[in-house]
Amino acid sequence: MSIRERLSGNEATAVAMKQINPDVVAAFPITPSTEIPQYFSTFVANGEVDTEFVAVESEHSAMSATIGAEAAGARAMTATSANGLSLMWEMIYIASSLRLPIVMALVNRAVSGPLNIHNDHSDAMGVRDAGWIMLFSENNQEAYDNMLMAHRIAENKDVLLPVMICQDGFITSHSIENIQLETDEEVRKFVGQYKPEHYLLNADEPIAVGPLDVQAYLFEHKAQQAEAMRNAKKVIKKVAEDFEKWTGRKYEFFEKYKLDDAEIAIICMNSTAGTTKAVVDQLRQKGVKAGLLKLRMFRPFPTEEISEALAHLKAVAVLDKADSLNAAGGALFEDVTSAMYVNGKHVPMVNYIYGIGGRDTTEKQIESVYSDLAEIAKNGKVENPYRYLGLRRREN
Amino acid sequence: MTEINAKTPMEDLTIGGDIYCAGNAREFKTGDWRSMKPIWLEEKCKQCGLCFPVCPDNAIPVGKDLKRKDYNYDYCKGCGVCAKVCPFKAIEMKEEGVE
């Protein structure tokens, strides 16, 4: 039986963590994810979990301690945002290379500088090639649900990779929404016990973790990681199917919102999808065949599936909430366009960098993207595929 | 035995570079690093024990009788620390390969 509640995104994440009852949580405060360790340490202080909570002195140590704990044989978790993730960056790569199924909540925020505590996706994009599975969440419910699915994915023998559950800082992390929670017992039954095959605390089989990996081996170890990331696709699918059987809530690599019969569409991640859905509905009433592809699974990247889903469109806009500052376009745009090219699909595409540093993204702005798309669909031409949405510029 | 070497295909390498046979560095011999070779002169040795713990390479075996045995040349790198601490000149350093 589901329980109806009203929780913020951070609270929903902390509640999911409580229900999972990990062995170790090591975390450091940083806006906007601070509430997660706050709530969680309260659960620890009140004896509601068995977790050892390590209040580390930095995010670098948060990830280092999480790695140490997970390698030791514990289920270990952490949470962070923006600069916290930047400080962890070195350890992010080490966590995945050691094949440790750590689960982390990433509450997306702009990476400095200049300093800005509000939402965009520059933190997540900075670790997109770090070998972590990355799932994005439109709202609090999805942040909670993705968290409940994370360990089953990470700890699968064919995967053994860390998982990052992303949600938008403040926009979802601090807004209270209605949410369906599952019971503690059912969550624990679904998530299951963590039984690693090899771990530091097994005195009967001492192991060594984290070698100097010279030229003869690193290439192969990296290829093993890549293989695990490919395997993750079928595991993520299977876990979502089991999750749906349990809760009735359906998750796929991406959500197609009025996409199948659409002529023009937007691709985006996290909370912007909510705004976009509202605009799609309005446009549909006016007879405009607008659609949305909301990407949930950013890593591994579902290349074939995305190219398949977009192939019939006349024009597509990719919305990137982080600028790659490469004079070419955002990271999601690059991934989507190369997916299309490699799979032999040609649809005119345009990129919008938007929402940087917490800049509000309005329905009006999204609407303007659809009207640009209608124009592109009409004449098939894309002038300047690298655009901004909501940026203040001098008019001339 | 560690059955991993520079020709092992990726499918057969341990994941993450983990090693499950702790202490297997013993399979890696470092004796060929040596340019100087310590010679233990048993007749001069008083078994005082000063050389037992100073060997960086654990190349001086000590028996249950608390007495040292001859060098384990598979690992001795020829640093000469043992010879230097010996008060009885019971360890001589000789150039490797010169009898």
Next chain:
Amino acid sequence: MAYDMKEIVANKPSRFTEGHRMCAGCGAPVVARMIMRALKPEDHAVVANATGCMEVSSFMYPYTAWTDSFIHTAFECAGATCAGAEAAYKSLKKQGKLPEDKTTKFIAFGGDGGTYDIGLQSLSGAMERGHDMVYVCYDNGAYMNTGIQRSSATPKFADTTTSPAGKVIPGKMQARKDLTEIMVGHHIPYVAQTLAYMNFKDLYEKAEKAIYTEGPAFLNVLAPCPRGWGYPTEDLMTINKLAVETCYWPLYEVVNGKYKITYKPVKKLPVEEFLRPQKRFKHMFKPGNEWMIDEFQKEVDSRWQELLNLEEITNK
């Protein structure tokens, strides 16, 4: 039981094996091996190692020289990595997920670069949080793994590849940081400074206390580097001896705030005895540079005196 070195070497297994790739004559393996021998044979250990000479030479895939469990993550986080493993132990033990009759101890090793410098924050955090672990700094006074660059543990005037003794600047111009005192400032149950001297009694006994004192403990162990310091490999134990007899590296421990100097030279040797055999101090012996030796001596004298005072004050 009274310390019996022969007994220990003969009967306690070496938990840091041969077949590692540290340089010939390196001062670190003897230290690591003796510290690991201080574990009870029935106890298991998790060793965390900061990136550095010891790590790259003791666990080069696919060979590990550690017979206990071992983890290396990065340069600056042996403290936090070890703390994480210790937290896992506490949690799993409490939940009954580990065998009740087995004990695991936690030991982190880091060089001076990974401890005095880049890893200081991680070490400080782990000690402050009270994890039941020992952090061992094997101090060879420079970044030896990357080719002898100065660290904050490098003694004053030493010639390193980033504090070269040049025509205008004669080596490193700053005195070394006193990390042992910084750790004393954490008010942890056990802090000691030691090295491999004589029959290793000082090193072994301090390691044993550090490992079996509940809560965080710190050992600062001088571990000479023949290549970085510029002395013949066979002189390891001579250099160690001179470091102690000149009071350059005093042997002492601080237990719950009380200082105890564990070795007081009968006749303190002039520090130039320690400096002269090492090429990194060669320029100090050039005519006209006597002031450098004087200054070095003054620094050693004042730190030694300070230590004598602390011993007196804290034992009143």
